[in-house]
Amino acid sequence: MLSDYFKGKRVLVTGHTGFKGSWLCKVLDMFGSEVYGYSLDPPTDPSLYEIIDADSFVHSKYADVRDLPSMEDFFSDVKPEIVIHMAAQPLVRDSYKDPRYTYETNVMGTVNVLECVRSNNSVRSFLNVTTDKVYENREWDYGYREIDPLNGHDPYSNSKSCSDIITSSYRKSFFADGRCAISTARAGNVIGGGDFAFERIVPDCVRAACSGTTIRLRNPSSIRPYQHVLEPLFGYLEIVKCQSEDITMAGSYNIGPEYSDCITTGELATMFCDMWGEGLRWESLEENGPHEATFLKLDNSLLKSKIGCSPKWNIRTAVTKTIEWTRSWTGSRDVVGCMEDQIKEYAGE
Numbered sequence: 123m124l125s126d127y128f129k130g131k132r133v134l135v136t137g138h139t140g141f142k143g144s145w146l147c148k149v150l151d152m153f154g155s156e157v158y159g160y161s162l163d164p165p166t167d168p169s170l171y172e173i174i175d176a177d178s179f180v181h182s183k184y185a186d187v188r189d190l191p192s193m194e195d196f197f198s199d200v201k202p203e204i205v206i207h208m209a210a211q212p213l214v215r216d217s218y219k220d221p222r223y224t225y226e227t228n229v230m231g232t233v234n235v236l237e238c239v240r241s242n243n244s245v246r247s248f249l250n251v252t253t254d255k256v257y258e259n260r261e262w263d264y265g266y267r268e269i270d271p272l273n274g275h276d277p278y279s280n281s282k283s284c285s286d287i288i289t290s291s292y293r294k295s296f297f298a299d300g301r302c303a304i305s306t307a308r309a310g311n312v313i314g315g316g317d318f319a320f321e322r323i324v325p326d327c328v329r330a331a332c333s334g335t336t337i338r339l340r341n342p343s344s345i346r347p348y349q350h351v352l353e354p355l356f357g358y359l360e361i362v363k364c365q366s367e368d369i370t371m372a373g374s375y376n377i378g379p380e381y382s383d384c385i386t387t388g389e390l391a392t393m394f395c396d397m398w399g400e401g402l403r404w405e406s407l408e409e410n411g412p413h414e415a416t417f418l419k420l421d422n423s424l425l426k427s428k429i430g431c432s433p434k435w436n437i438r439t440a441v442t443k444t445i446e447w448t449r450s451w452t453g454s455r456d457v458v459g460c461m462e463d464q465i466k467e468y469a470g471e
Contacts, residue, residue: 124153124360125152125153128150128154128155128204130155131155131156132200132202132244133203134196135147135157135159135208136187136205136206136235137161138157138180139163140165141166141314141317141319142312143171145170146206146208146355147176147179148461148462149355149465151179152465152466157179158180158183158200158202160183161182161185162185163184167318168318170316170317170318174458187227189234190237193238194237197238201242203246204247204248204366205235207232207249207250207251210251212278213278213319214255214279216278217277227281228282228284229284232250232285233288236250236292239302240292240297245302247362247366248305249305249358249362250285250304250305250307251307252282252283252285252286252306252307254266254309254376254420255276255279256272256286257273257274257283259275259279261416265421266376266418267423268376293372300369303365303366305371305373306373307358307375307377308375310347310378310379310420311347311349312353313348313444314350315450315451315464321340326339327402330402334400336404337394337402337404339387339391341416342387343388344416344418346385346418347418347419348383349377349435349437349440350468353440360429360430375428375429376421379436383437384418385437388404390437390441393437394445397442397445398445
């Protein structure tokens with residue numbers, strides 16, 4: 123079991139104060155890992171990281187991934203066995219506003235982490251978390267495969283394409299001796315309790331629901347591979363485990379839902395409104411914003427066949443679990459307990 127593998131292991135997570143990072147740290151803590159985090163301060167207010175008091179079980183260093191000397195010191199002190207790189211500037215629209223910062227963080231940040239992995243023999247398994255948007259998007263209606271060309275359109279997507287390619291180069295150039303397994307994971311759009319980011323569909327739905335206003339959607343007809351946040355996180359951990367036990371498993375993997383769960387933003391918002399109730403509704407926002415992909419699906423066949431990892435929760439379950447956590451939070455109930463129960467249920471405990 124995953125929990126048996128990760129128990130007692132020193133795991134370093136970059137970007138651990140974000141939405142996905144907070145969930146990942148909680149999973150690792152429940153598995154009995156020694157969890158270390160390297161990140162900037164939590165990116166939102168409120169933040170999931172602070173709500174669950176993650177600093178009580180994570181050994182954190184608050185610093186920038188662009189700061190190589192700081193990162194080198196932290197790696198030297200921690201001597202991690204496993205490194206999961208999630209730190210990034212993660213928003214498409216922000217990348218149009220500040221492309222330089224986006225490339226510095228997402229490209230040179232990856233180089234810095236890989237340099238630290240290269241100079242620390244303690245690391246046995248490394249995973250770089252990129253995105254479904256790394257592919258050259260041709261607006262076709264079938265899932266991208268790992269062999270399809272990488273060439274993201276916007277600065278965010280393109281910077282993550284670069285990060286993915288850099289990881290492949292380091293794997294071939296510096297880790298061919300097998301001392302550390304190196305992989306990348308390209309995950310779809312995630313939803314779940316505790317995401318407070320701006321310009322993301324479910325956080326926008328939650329804010330509208332809590333304030334009694336109408337949800338405003340930019341691109342209601344855009345198709346995305348939506349999945350609950352635990353889907354990619356458990357996929358990451360399965361890859362880390364498998365490649366550490368058999369280095370031939372190292373490579374690049376898509377982590378996405380089944381095609382039937384790749385729905386439009388409008389369909390997702392309608393599902394959220396129906397489940398939330400209270401007259402919540404959405405409307406289309408007309409704007410001439412920057413380019414964003416219209417059709418985006420992932421083929422998850424390789425992850426299934428090599429790692430043996432398949433989606434567990436469909437999109438309706440994902441929305442249900444998101445609303446369950448949100449109502450716990452808005453009702454001042456035990457959000458940590460809710461989070462732990464969802465992790466145990468997903469893990470089959």
